[in-house]
Amino acid sequence: MSIQSSENGFTRISTQGQRTDHRFEFWRSLFPRIDIDVLYKEGRQNFKADLLRYSAPGLCDFGYGVNDDTIARFAKPESEFVMLSLPLSGAVHMRMGTGTTCSVKAGEGLIVVDSMQPMTSASESHSHLCLTIPRARATAVMGDDLAALGGGVRVLPLTGLPALLASHLQMMASCSEALDAPAAVIAMQSGVDMALGALTQMGGTETALQDGLHLDAVHAAASRYIQLNFRAQGLTALTVAQAVGCSRAHLYRAFDVRNHSVGDMIRDTRLDYAAGLLTSSPYLSVDQIAHQCGYGGGSALARVFRKYRGITASEYRSRYRR
Numbered sequence: 001m002s003i004q005s006s007e008n009g010f011t012r013i014s015t016q017g018q019r020t021d022h023r024f025e026f027w028r029s030l031f032p033r034i035d036i037d038v039l040y041k042e043g044r045q046n047f048k049a050d051l052l053r054y055s056a057p058g059l060c061d062f063g064y065g066v067n068d069d070t071i072a073r074f075a076k077p078e079s080e081f082v083m084l085s086l087p088l089s090g091a092v093h094m095r096m097g098t099g100t101t102c103s104v105k106a107g108e109g110l111i112v113v114d115s116m117q118p119m120t121s122a123s124e125s126h127s128h129l130c131l132t133i134p135r136a137r138a139t140a141v142m143g144d145d146l147a148a149l150g151g152g153v154r155v156l157p158l159t160g161l162p163a164l165l166a167s168h169l170q171m172m173a174s175c176s177e178a179l180d181a182p183a184a185v186i187a188m189q190s191g192v193d194m195a196l197g198a199l200t201q202m203g204g205t206e207t208a209l210q211d212g213l214h215l216d217a218v219h220a221a222a223s224r225y226i227q228l229n230f231r232a233q234g235l236t237a238l239t240v241a242q243a244v245g246c247s248r249a250h251l252y253r254a255f256d257v258r259n260h261s262v263g264d265m266i267r268d269t270r271l272d273y274a275a276g277l278l279t280s281s282p283y284l285s286v287d288q289i290a291h292q293c294g295y296g297g298g299s300a301l302a303r304v305f306r307k308y309r310g311i312t313a314s315e316y317r318s319r320y321r322r
Contacts, residue, residue, distance in 0.1 A: 013051040023047040033079035039069035064173040066127040080135035085111040090125030096151035109155040110162040117152025129169040141200040160245035165194040193220040218254040237262040278317040
C-alpha cells in the first residue's frame with residue numbers, strides 16, 4: 001500500500017505502491033500548497049520517496065521526508081504558512097525573489113521559510129524533518145511583515161531553542177510508533193511551542209517575549225533540555241535558562257504558571273530514570289545508578305528517593321524487580 005495510517009495519527013506514505021509512471025504525480029499531490037517538480041526530467045520515471053507525516057488541528061504539520069531530487073516553488077495563492085526545515089542529508093539550494101541565493105547542508109542549521117515570498121528551492125540527495133505552522137501564528141509573535149526573515153528565508157544556527165527543536169523533531173520521527181494518540185498530541189504541541197519560541201526570539205520584540213505563548217515555548221524547550229541533560233551533576237535552573245536563551249526569571253515564570261518548578265522537573269526526571277535502572281539493571285549498584293542520574297553518589301540518591309518515593313532505592317529494587 002502507498003499510505004498506511006496508525007491509530008496515533010502518524011501516517012506513512014511511499015511512492016513504491018504506485019505504478020512507476022504515476023509515482024511522481026502521486027508525490028506531488030501530497031503537497032498542494034507548493035509547486036513541486038523533478039530537478040531533472042528523467043527523474044519522473046520511477047520516482048522514489050517516503051514520508052512520515054502527522055497533521056494536527058490548526059493546520060500544523062510534522063513531516064520526515066526522503067525523496068529523489070526535486071525543485072519546489074513557493075508563493076502559491078492562499079498558501080500561507082511558515083515552514084521550519086532541518087536537513088538531515090544532502091543539500092538544499094535556495095533562490096529568493098530578490099535574486100539572493102544560499103545553500104544549506106545537513107547539520108548547518110534550521111531553515112525557516114515564509115511561504116508567501118517568491119522562492120525556489122532545489123534539493124539534492126535530500127532528507128529532512130519539517131514543521132509547518134499557519135503564517136498567522138508566526139506573525140502573531142514576529143510582526144505582520146515577518147521582517148526578520150529578510151527575503152523570505154532565514155537559516156538559524158543549531159543553538160538554544162533551534163537546537164532543542166531539532167532534537168525534538170528527531171525524537172518524534174524515531175519514536176512515532178511508540179507514542180499513543182495522547183502522547184502524539186503532546187509531542188506535536190511541544191514542537192509547535194518550541195518553533196514559535198524560536199520565531200519569537202528571531203523577531204526580538206519585547207511584547208512577544210513576555211506573552212504566554214512564549215512561556216509555552218520556554219517550558220517545552222526547557223523540558224526537552226532537561227530530558228537530554230539530566231545526567232549532568234551541574235544541571236541547574238541557570239544552565240537550563242542559558243541553554244534555552246532566556247533569563248532565569250522568565251524560566252521560573254514558564255514553570256510557575258504550571259504549578260511546577262525547574263527543580264521539580266530535574267528531580268522527577270532523574271528519579272524516573274533511576275527507578276527504571278533499579279528494576280531493569282540488577283548488575284548496577286545504587287552508587288553506579290546515582291552517577292548515571294546526575295547525583296554525586298548513592299547516599300544522595302537514597303535521600304531523595306526515600307523522600308519522594310517513600311521507600312529506599314534498595315527496597316524499591318527488591319519490590320519491583322522485573
